[in-house]
Amino acid sequence: xxxxxxxxxxxxxxxxxxxxxxxxxxxxxxxxxxxxxxxxxxxxxxxxxxxxxxxxxxxxxxxxxxxxxxxxxxxxxxxxxxxxxxxxxxxxxxxxxxxxxxxxxxxxxxxxxxxxxxxxxxxxxxxxxxxxxxxxxxxxxxxxxxxxxxxxxxxxxxxxxxxxxxxxxxxxxxxxxxxxxxxxxxxxxxxxxxxxxxxxxxxxxxxxxxxxxxxxxxxxxxxxxxxxxxxxxxxxxxxxxxxxxxxxxxxxxxxxxxxxxxxxxxxxxxxxxxxxxxxxxxxxxxxxxxxxxxxxxxxxxxxxxxxxxxxxxxxxxxxxxxxxxxxxxxxxxxxxxxxxxxxxxxxxxxxxxxxxxxxxxxxxxxxx
RNA sequence: CCGAGGGUGGCAGAGCGGUCAAUUGCAGUAGACUGUAAAUCUACCGAGCUUGUCUCUACGGGGGUUCGAAUCCCUCCCCUCGGA
Numbered sequence: 001x002x003x004x005x006x007x008x009x010x011x012x013x014x015x016x017x018x019x020x021x022x023x024x025x026x027x028x029x030x031x032x033x034x035x036x037x038x039x040x041x042x043x044x045x046x047x048x049x050x051x052x053x054x055x056x057x058x059x060x061x062x063x064x065x066x067x068x069x070x071x072x073x074x075x076x077x078x079x080x081x082x083x084x085x086x087x088x089x090x091x092x093x094x095x096x097x098x099x100x101x102x103x104x105x106x107x108x109x110x111x112x113x114x115x116x117x118x119x120x121x122x123x124x125x126x127x128x129x130x131x132x133x134x135x136x137x138x139x140x141x142x143x144x145x146x147x148x149x150x151x152x153x154x155x156x157x158x159x160x161x162x163x164x165x166x167x168x169x170x171x172x173x174x175x176x177x178x179x180x181x182x183x184x185x186x187x188x189x190x191x192x193x194x195x196x197x198x199x200x201x202x203x204x205x206x207x208x209x210x211x212x213x214x215x216x217x218x219x220x221x222x223x224x225x226x227x228x229x230x231x232x233x234x235x236x237x238x239x240x241x242x243x244x245x246x247x248x249x250x251x252x253x254x255x256x257x258x259x260x261x262x263x264x265x266x267x268x269x270x271x272x273x274x275x276x277x278x279x280x281x282x283x284x285x286x287x288x289x290x291x292x293x294x295x296x297x298x299x300x301x302x303x304x305x306x307x308x309x310x311x312x313x314x315x316x317x318x319x320x321x322x323x324x325x326x327x328x329x330x331x332x333x334x335x336x337x338x339x340x341x342x343x344x345x346x347x348x349x350x351x352x353x354x355x356x357x358x359x360x361x362x363x364x365x366x367x368x
Numbered sequence: 369c370c371g372a373g374g375g376u377g378g379c380a381g382a383g384c385g386g387u388c389a390a391u392u393g394c395a396g397u398a399g400a401c402u403g404u405a406a407a408u409c410u411a412c413c414g415a416g417c418u419u420g421u422c423u424c425u426a427c428g429g430g431g432g433u434u435c436g437a438a439u440c441c442c443u444c445c446c447c448u449c450g451g452a
Binding site for chain 1: 396397398399400401402403404405406407408409
């Protein structure tokens, strides 16, 4: 049983060169410059105000020459609102055996081609500046959940070191830019309280426009998320945005917002949508906009269905009768199931939109 | 009618004397997915139950050889391609 308490929900404004973001908010993920399968117009209609792109991916494809010619990522992809770019730090974790980390940076070999690329803290900032990002993330090292303390300590040390280099390079380079982007630091330390604390203090010393909590939901048991927030959030300045990277399930967002987090991103709504899992509002979903305090179990907020199941074969009801996304207004569960069964791209497209709508609406209620 | 090649699990298609309840793909069923190597991946997929180095029934039908046959022989049925 969790408790929602509106008292703790923060409402701050993050001013960027492409507009102001009200928090709490959720960023749909457009790693490669596209929210997979969706148009910019569709994403806008769903209520997204900021999306996330990735340095590593966009650097390799389409490449900075293309972005430069297109006059920046916003222009290239046709998105006029803010973009936060991740630094490539997560790929230090997710690409595992395809990368090698040193104090100077990371060597990546592209999984398919084997081509090698070197990403340093300075290089990452440089790329993000060239992309025209509104919120730039420092390069960090993100060890897998439940790594040994020794490994995590080393990652924290390196992350602080890189953060310093990023800040220096950013300060020097962004001076010439008219409206300078924001620069966010990333706190590491995995599940270890002392390392989290140390990481936070180091970053605060350097000073950033916002603070992200990284290295969460990377394989450690769920229960640690709450603890990590308990350690870290109280250390963070009240007037600066707080971003919990890569999280998460709806109840994790609700919980984290109540712990003082402002910004989120996660692949869950889009990836699971593409894979045929749909989020459906339950009764207490609507309490989020109405009641100031209540206890809940996750299933009282939402449930999920695998649309491919036989039980939906002849189910002519909408996926979620309380949803006003295009899917739910237009098609039945049976039809969506049919789309998935025949492998038509419309299925993943509609499901992605539906799930994003769920996430954005949920977080919108908490912002209200 | 003659000649040649075939008939394998829902489909396609391996296997060509034992390690075959039978490779693989598709379809089917269920599950996973948390800063996207992900329109991906995993499991199951003849039947039964006491879920097991278990029991049945199975590679067109029938018969035979063999300790043992999807695999070899005979025969019948069917398909494809040539020739009358």
